[in-house]
Amino acid sequence: MGYYTQAARDVWTLLIELQPQTGDSGGGISRDEYISQVARDIQSKLPEVFDLDVIRKKLGLEISPTSVVLLQELERFNKLTLRMIRSLAELQRALAGEVGMSSELDEVARALFNGQIPVIWRKLAPDTLKSLGNWMIHFKRRHEQYSSWVDEGEPCVMWLSGLHIPESYLTALVQATCRKNGWPLDHSTLYTQVTHYRSEDEVKERPGQGCFVSGLYLEGADWDIEKGCLVRSKPRVLVSQLPILKIIPIEARRLKLQNTLRTPVYTTSMRRNAMGVGLVFEADLFTTKHISHWVLQGVMYGGRAIDSFDRRILTVYMDEYLGDFIFDTFQPFHFFHSDSGGGISRDEYISQVARDIQSKLPEVFDLDVIHKKWGLEISPTSVYCYESWNALTNSPSG
CATH class of the missing domain: 3.10.490.20 (Dynein motor C sequence, barrel region)
Incomplete structure (x- = not known):
């Protein structure tokens, strides 16, 4: 389901980007007027930046680790706010014809027209998949939490x-x-x-x-x-x-x-x-329930399954070869199904593998014949080869 949701989101994003970027926006106003309205609406909602010097004095000399985090968060939030204020002001001047429309301002205008977050804002903001409208609600709530943290404590x-x-x-x-x-x-x-x-x-x-x-x-x-x-x-x-x-x-x-x-x-x-x-x-x-149940549901995400498509394949595969018992018990399980899919039992499958390996095994070397072939004068490398093979064939694992 996650795969299809993401695919649908990507399709709609492409369709929005392919819509005409010139002419009327459908509301009786031109594209530039619509962008200007959106920019003014955002400007009216932007808060003032936090005065970090005043906040540092308020916290005193003995600053707790969480207070350090607060100062770092406020510094990042100030950078984002200032960037938004500056870019929107420049965009309004560009739309009025007072300055030239740079490639950066053109990207901001296109994003505002499509209801997306401009790239220059996204670089200074936390990762998000929200649209511009929802992101502004999130932005306002962030400011409220920071203000409450500064005024009333953690x-x-x-x-x-x-x-x-x-x-x-x-x-x-x-x-x-x-x-x-x-x-x-x-x-x-x-x-x-x-x-x-x-x-x-x-x-x-x-x-x-x-x-x-x-x-x-x-x-x-x-x-x-x-x-x-x-x-x-x-x-x-x-x-x-x-x-x-x-x-x-x-x-x-x-x-x-x-x-x-x-x-x-x-x-x-x-x-x-x-x-x-x-x-x-x-x-x-x-x-x-068994942890593997939630692994298949996608709650815990690990291994080599790197996206929703891989996770769907993993779910089908493990359900086919492990069966339903894995979801309801805590007993250990093995990655083998009683029916391998070819209509044979487990013992018959093992026997087939063993016969296949046997058919590929070579004959052992006759060391006595090889020793006579080399004669009495044997080079050091031949001695090493002879001793290595002798040790290998006489070892318990060999």
């Missing part, structure tokens, strides 16, 4: 999707906990628990250690909040929202998990690239 529930680099915040949590408890940093890790909170408003205070995070979604599964475990997705529901997640730093030696699926958390539904960029962390989700 939020009780961190909206993880609103951070530019969410893994840096999780690393800061581990550092702060290690400093507090005197743990070695390289021997510490993260453990997660799915809470019974469905929304951020239900959480009234921060946990003693770790944090609550929101903004996570499950693909290929659903979460039963009453039983507290992974369940099958509902019909026609591809993605479901995960309840508030509690992330707890812990010493690695104390972490012992059973019936738990280590589920990767990615920034977007495109998961990660070959370099691993896109993976944030791994969440621990309780399950009553």
Whole structure:
């Protein structure tokens, strides 16, 4: 399903890019007027940049690891905001004929006309697959979380999707906990628990250690909040929202998990690239089913299956050769089916392989004949060849 969804998204993207870029936009106004309206609407929603000097003075000299993350996030957010302000102002002047339309401004205009995020903005923003309208809603909510963090302190529930680099915040949590408890940093890790909170408003205070995070979604599964475990997705529901997640730093030696699926958390539904960029962390989700069941559902994504198409092939193959028993039991399994697909049993198949190998085995060398052929004067290389072959043929494995 993920393969077809992505294919449909790509087709619509190409169709939008192929639409006429000149003439009326269909609303009685010209293309330039439409772009100018969109630019003015975005300009009216852009916030002022954060004053980092004032915020640093407010935090004081003893800055916690999470406060360092806040300053880094605000710096990146300021760069994006300034780039948007500058490019939109230049675009308005270019549309008015005051300055020339450069290739960069032309790309911005085309993106605004198509409802997409301009490339020069995308380079300074977190990875996203959103359209321009949804991305602006996301942008506004990011600013609200940063403002609340600056004015009221670290939020009780961190909206993880609103951070530019969410893994840096999780690393800061581990550092702060290690400093507090005197743990070695390289021997510490993260453990997660799915809470019974469905929304951020239900959480009234921060946990003693770790944090609550929101903004996570499950693909290929659903979460039963009453039983507290992974369940099958509902019909026609591809993605479901995960309840508030509690992330707890812990010493690695104390972490012992059973019936738990280590589920990767990615920034977007495109998961990660070959370099691993896109993976944030791994969440621990309780399950009553065999882990291989969720592997086939695409909840945990690994091995050499690198896209949705490969995952569909993997699902069909393993279902054919492993059968249904793998989904309902925790017993060990072997990658062999009682019927190999050719109408023969397992023993007959092994016998065929053995006969095929036997037919390809050569005869052994007659060392006595070879020794007489070489005569009494044998070169060092011939002696080495003779001893090596003698040792090979007389070895237990030979």
